[in-house]
Amino acid sequence: MKTALTIAGSDSSGGAGIQADLKTFSALGVFGMSVITAITAQNTCGVTAIREMDTDIIKAQIHAVYDDIEVNAVKIGMLSSSAIIKEVAAGIEAYTIPKVVLDTVMISKSGSYLLQKNAVQTLITDLIPKAFVVTPNLHEATALVGFEVVDQPTMQKAAKVIKDMGAECVVIKGGHLEGDACDLLYDGKTMEFFPNKRIQTIHTHGTGCTFSSAIAAGLAKGMDVYNAVAEAKKYVTMAIQHGFPLGKGVGPTNHFFALYEKAGIL
Numbered sequence: 001m002k003t004a005l006t007i008a009g010s011d012s013s014g015g016a017g018i019q020a021d022l023k024t025f026s027a028l029g030v031f032g033m034s035v036i037t038a039i040t041a042q043n044t045c046g047v048t049a050i051r052e053m054d055t056d057i058i059k060a061q062i063h064a065v066y067d068d069i070e071v072n073a074v075k076i077g078m079l080s081s082s083a084i085i086k087e088v089a090a091g092i093e094a095y096t097i098p099k100v101v102l103d104t105v106m107i108s109k110s111g112s113y114l115l116q117k118n119a120v121q122t123l124i125t126d127l128i129p130k131a132f133v134v135t136p137n138l139h140e141a142t143a144l145v146g147f148e149v150v151d152q153p154t155m156q157k158a159a160k161v162i163k164d165m166g167a168e169c170v171v172i173k174g175g176h177l178e179g180d181a182c183d184l185l186y187d188g189k190t191m192e193f194f195p196n197k198r199i200q201t202i203h204t205h206g207t208g209c210t211f212s213s214a215i216a217a218g219l220a221k222g223m224d225v226y227n228a229v230a231e232a233k234k235y236v237t238m239a240i241q242h243g244f245p246l247g248k249g250v251g252p253t254n255h256f257f258a259l260y261e262k263a264g265i266l
């Protein structure tokens with residue numbers, strides 16, 4: 001069985017972060033492992049507290065996994081601070097990890113900072129050059145490139161700038177576009193749009209985590225980047241279609257729809 005590792009924050013409500021990543025890995029048939037960078041007290045209405053893990057326990061988790069187990073792909077999510085970014089970058093360096101999907105998590109849907117503002121520059125200098133795929137949303141792409149990314153032409157322009165920062169491939173997510181949810185993949189040669197009709201729902205907690213960990217799962221199974229993104233797009237679309245109203249706010253994506261349907265749970 002192929003393996004994938006998520007290096008990310010914990011979401012106590014289970015919709016995003018480590019929890020969404022492990023559900024995605026499981027649903028897509030790869031064995032999921034985790035390195036927890038921070039714990040968030042979070043529900044469908046918002047984030048009420050954040051506790052960063054000490055860098056020594058982050059380092060120990062990375063070494064514990066890599067010293068023992070072959071890791072076929074890595075997804076990186078919430079990193080919170082420059083110190084944590086540097087620790088994770090050092091871990092990737094130590095093990096020359098090839099298939100790294102970096103989801104540049106900055107602000108939760110509910111508006112809380114999951115990456116300190118002053119850490120964006122460290123992300124650019126220390127981690128983006130080590131990534132195989134970087135997956136910013138429109139807001140994150142704007143913060144990385146320094147101009148507004150709001151439509152398909154500015155997505156294309158931003159993808160080139162982020163590629164020049166040293167990533168192998170760039171996927172700019174269009175979940176926050178006006179109109180269709182259209183993502184862009186740039187591999188340094190071709191620009192490919194992955195369009196999809198916007199699903200009319202408020203239950204989109206964890207869509208970005210689900211999408212990036214589905215890309216990592218595809219890469220772990222040996223897909224090329226184009227197929228990994230195409231399959232991840234299908235997966236996240238289905239997971240949003242089957243999302244449901246958990247709690248009082250923004251409900252989560254649903255990872256086990258096929259199983260649930262079969263078992264008559266849905």
Ligand SMILES: Nc1ncnc2c1ncn2[C@@H]1O[C@H](COP(=O)(O)OP(=O)(O)OP(=O)(O)O)[C@@H](O)[C@H]1O
Nearest residue numbers: 109137173174175176181198199206207208209211
């Ligand atoms: N309403 C929707 N209908 C269809 N697809 C969507 C919708 N919202 C998001 N997506 C898709 O979900 C994936 C994640 O995109 P999005 O832009 O929401 O990421 P994100 O903002 O990083 O997510 P998060 O806020 O969970 O971190 C993309 O493939 C995007 O196109």
Ligand SMILES: Cc1ncc(COP(=O)(O)O)c(N)n1
Nearest residue numbers: 009010016017108109205206
């Ligand atoms: C631990 C953690 N990681 C990532 C997100 C982003 O997801 P969203 O933007 O859907 O809130 C989150 N809310 N919590």
